[in-house]
Amino acid sequence: MTSSNPVTSPIDPGAGAASERIAAQLRTAILAGEIAPGERIRQEDVAERLGTSRLPVREALRILEAEGLTEHTANKGARVPRLDAAELDVLYRMRERLEPLALIQSMPHLTAGEIRELESIHERIAADADLREFMVLDRAFHLGSYAGCASEQLSSSVTRLWNATQPYRRAFMSLGGQHRRWIVDHEHRLILDAIERRDPEDAERYLAGHIRRTRIELAAHPELFGATAARRT
């Protein structure tokens, strides 16, 4: 209680509407893997933990549903979707087609500063070895390269795809050793070079290849499904 009390929450983190702050909190938790696929999210738990009523939680869950982070069934509540191998395969094929389009649309409008930022992220990925940090930087690199894409629809679609696949991408990257990271790093380098040369064809080719390779490797690891989270039905 007292979430609306300005005294008890003087810092006011997130500032904006309450339902969106809750959505942001849950989004971070899900993307960080703190809530596993298949795990149920009870409205009252969240409401109590964040010191608010259940109502904005309901709205937050609907917002997250729109972003592909939760799924909702009537009278049964929300849960983080669990994917099977076939669904993940299709999601990667969607990425393979949509993200090159996003990059093509974005590239002409990327500023020099934004490209420098990509370069910085790329260097930090190579330097830092922590998986959690890698997940954040990898996402920042790709989505950052689409920053110049003016289309709201395309941006949100791509984000949805990243959201939905995130848990499995993490499980996949946690499998192998450094080897896997080197390959990713090399492919990012190729994409970044093409961006700096302002060469859309090459950028599209390398990006599509990057995603396609990952999809094929994922298909070789059926143990990712069911192993990620096993909390009943």
Added chain:
Amino acid sequence: MTSSNPVTSPIDPGAGAASERIAAQLRTAILAGEIAPGERIRQEDVAERLGTSRLPVREALRILEAEGLTEHTANKGARVPRLDAAELDVLYRMRERLEPLALIQSMPHLTAGEIRELESIHERIAADADLREFMVLDRAFHLGSYAGCASEQLSSSVTRLWNATQPYRRAFMSLGGQHRRWIVDHEHRLILDAIERRDPEDAERYLAGHIRRTRIELAAHPELFGATAARRT
């Protein structure tokens, strides 16, 4: 009032949860063009007209937002998104890449009965001249051809694209004469033949061409934007 009273609503159309019935009502209205792009949707109006409280309306609007039919801003409410020429162009490029994928995924699983149904829809499109009916049948034809697609994510993405572009597709089809309809009819024939031959390459080619041609023609009609609906900012 009395929406939950089983006596006053014995037929119980839609059966399911109330917020989803409301969403269905609004969805139909928007797709039918009864609510124009840019037009605002006030919660209380809808609540009153459907004899319910504002709360399920809020949820319904969030559901529709997830489907790309409305957009929502804090403290300002929901409205049907209005697109500019650039955004529509990108949406069609997205369709051009995603829908062939959906068709490829769907084709192997289409039953003979489903293909007969597509044939039936195709004939009805050719026979019937009414624009409203055409919009329904055209949508049924395309989305029906993706019925075998098992991926929930891909299906909903494609549906979102159809939702977002629907008002402009209607405005476009209302422009020309029979000429435009003949071309669409012919292209549908090519796609359907490829489906019946179970030829994924041809199907993908014809479908992509169908969408691409429409995109290019749309680009030649800048008068579609702003003409569709003009209810202030």
Added chain:
DNA sequence: GGGGTTGTTATTGGATCCAATCACTGCCAG
């Protein structure tokens, strides 16, 4: 002893009331 059934409990869905925010109009000063 097993299967169907019924009662109980936990959880979500909906209605009403209250608070906060935003847009708009009219006013006043420059």
Added chain:
DNA sequence: CTGGCAGTGATTGGATCCAATAACAACCCC
């Protein structure tokens, strides 16, 4: 006459209470 400002009305956002549904468990009858 025009720009800024304050007050007011309209509209959305949130909290609390109540109803409905579904999972679960104990029970009874066969």
